[in-house]
Amino acid sequence: MIEFKVTGDYIPMIQLLKATNLVATGGEAQIVVDQGEVKYNGEIDYRKRLKVKKGDVVEFAGNKIKVI
Numbered sequence: 001m002i003e004f005k006v007t008g009d010y011i012p013m014i015q016l017l018k019a020t021n022l023v024a025t026g027g028e029a030q031i032v033v034d035q036g037e038v039k040y041n042g043e044i045d046y047r048k049r050l051k052v053k054k055g056d057v058v059e060f061a062g063n064k065i066k067v068i
Helices: 013-019 026-034
Strands: 002-004 010-012 038-040 051-053 057-060 063-067
Touching: 010 013, 013 026, 013 038, 013 057
Parallel strands: 002 063
Antiparallel strands: 010 051, 038 057, 057 063
């Protein structure tokens, strides 16, 4: 599991995927979210600008990211 420390109240979903190096670009992040490859707290989520906050868990490509 990847632990990601958020500075501020939240981080947008596509920025989180880029910051954890699970995708190379913001465009790639938007594509994988559009295609339903990303889970947010256990549910598939299609919102690219979703505000991911402390305590949330994002899953993508066999990786889990816990936001702390």
